[in-house]
Amino acid sequence: MMTPPQPPDTPHHGAGRGILVAVHRGHLEVEKALHELGRSHLSLRSVSVVGADYHTQENVYGYYATGRRFEAWGSFGAFWSGVWAALVGEGVFYIPGIGPLLMAGPVVGWLVEALERGVMVHDLSPLGAALVTNGVPADDMRHFETALRHNEFLLIVSVPLSAIAEARAVVEPTGARVSVYP
DSSP: OBOOOOOTTSOOOOTTEEEEEEEESSHHHHHHHHHHHHHSSSOGGGEEEEEEOOOOSSSOOEEEEETTEEEEESTTHHHHHHHHHHSSOEEEEEETTTEEEEEESHHHHHHHHHHHHTOOOTTOOHHHHHHHTTTOOHHHHHHHHHHHHTTOEEEEEEEEHHHHHHHHHHHGGGTOEEEEEO
């Protein structure tokens, strides 16, 4: 289930833009980073979150839309519902080699665009190919895909180069492993 690709004014990596990828061990770190980004003057329209859909419980879990809002049910339901409410664009995709991924933000449009265009990067998933076409080196993307397989979260920020240092200064203290690509 997914929402349509992002509108044209959504930040997209290109000339004069940088991309920050932060690997967080848990959802609480991601929540803290989103809170701090919201307090900064950086737009949350430039922020994406990607995480694996893993369930070790025997309770009901699922994803559904109520009107225009996407919701989640399960152990991380409140987290994902909050992320989807804060960021523009949401999706749930099954990525071969990684498994089910939940995501929010511009990365949803990047992935849909990569799928529609048939973008391929050797040994990377469609998500990896989408991020490589937006400035993340393929070797680094392999590490990020491994992080997703280990149930870690990616927080991605695509901003003008003039704001990339501020994005790093806001996200790094939240406990993430941060990589920046001008």
